[in-house]
Amino acid sequence: MQRLKIPVLPSIVTAALLTAIFSAGNAYTFNASRSLHALALDGKAPAFLRRHNRHGVPYTCVIVVMLLSCLAYLALGSTSAKVLNWILNFCTAATLFNWTVMSFTWIRFNQAMKAQGIDRHIYLPAPSKIQPYAAYWAFIWGFIFLWVQGYSVFLKGNWNTATFIFDYGIIALAGGIGLGFKIFQRTPFHRSKDVDLETDLDFFEALDNYYKDQQDDVPLNYKDKIMAKLF
Structure with missing residues (x-):
């Protein structure tokens, strides 16, 4: 500069x-x-x-x-900065895990709608034009990066137990919590045709209609019309 x-x-x-x-x-x-x-x-x-x-x-x-x-x-101290870096690595891995699970959840949601004969273009108020491809794309890359984001710890001379735990611990932690919940609560794994898509639907339909009524009362300017077309 x-x-x-x-x-x-x-x-x-x-x-x-x-x-x-x-x-x-x-x-x-x-x-x-x-x-x-x-x-x-x-x-x-x-x-x-x-x-x-x-x-x-x-x-x-x-x-x-x-x-x-x-x-x-x-970050103000040299030793404590290393701890902060471990926390950041853990949060990064948790974010990757979160997006991967969300993508998988949408994929299963889409499969459930298909299995139950529901057209998502009618069922959803704002269906995406790039689905289901975007969900598969996000899931695949999220899953890959979840496993390779801490690859440097496996390089020769770079092994560090603490770094490994904070980079990959979220996989065992979140997976263990999820499976533990299923086991102790005895909740079943549902097939696509048995997934409940109706519970609390009235609430979300009422909420959607409320916002639609609000939008109808406000005239759209040129910028809003462009954004509505894009999104």
């Missing part, structure tokens, strides 16, 4: 980066706090996380998420 001889350019880039970081942090804080609140409402997280203020903000969940974000300060 110095070669461009624009003195203010570094400050502009720094401001843009800080804005992007703040935006990403704000988005992840919102998503994490609402997901945690939903788990609490479903009885899968402590009851105190159900609390919210008069504006509907789950403040206890926001506090918990903000406290967890303080782990970023581990």
Whole structure:
């Protein structure tokens, strides 16, 4: 940037980066706090996380998420930075696992609709034009990268037990939790023709109709029409 001889350019880039970081942090804080609140409402997280203020903000969940974000300060120390790197590797592997499972879930969902004679273009309010190919594409690459994302630990002289655990531990942990739940709760593995596609459908149909009514009341401008065509 110095070669461009624009003195203010570094400050502009720094401001843009800080804005992007703040935006990403704000988005992840919102998503994490609402997901945690939903788990609490479903009885899968402590009851105190159900609390919210008069504006509907789950403040206890926001506090918990903000406290967890303080782990970023581990980067300030050389030894603690290594621990932070392990945590980041674990979170990266967990994200890959999450997207792989979501892709597989959609594939099974699509198979269930086919087995039960349901046309997804009619059944779903916004069917994707690139499905089911996108789901298979995401599942295949997610599965591959889930196993190769920590490949460097297998190179000669690079073995590190802690790195291996944090890179690949999520596979054993999540797989064990999933199978353990199925075993202890005695929940069956359903065939495509037996998958329940009707429970709580009325709620989602009412929610979809509500948003459709809201959209009908608002006139679309040129930009909104283009976005509606694309998405």
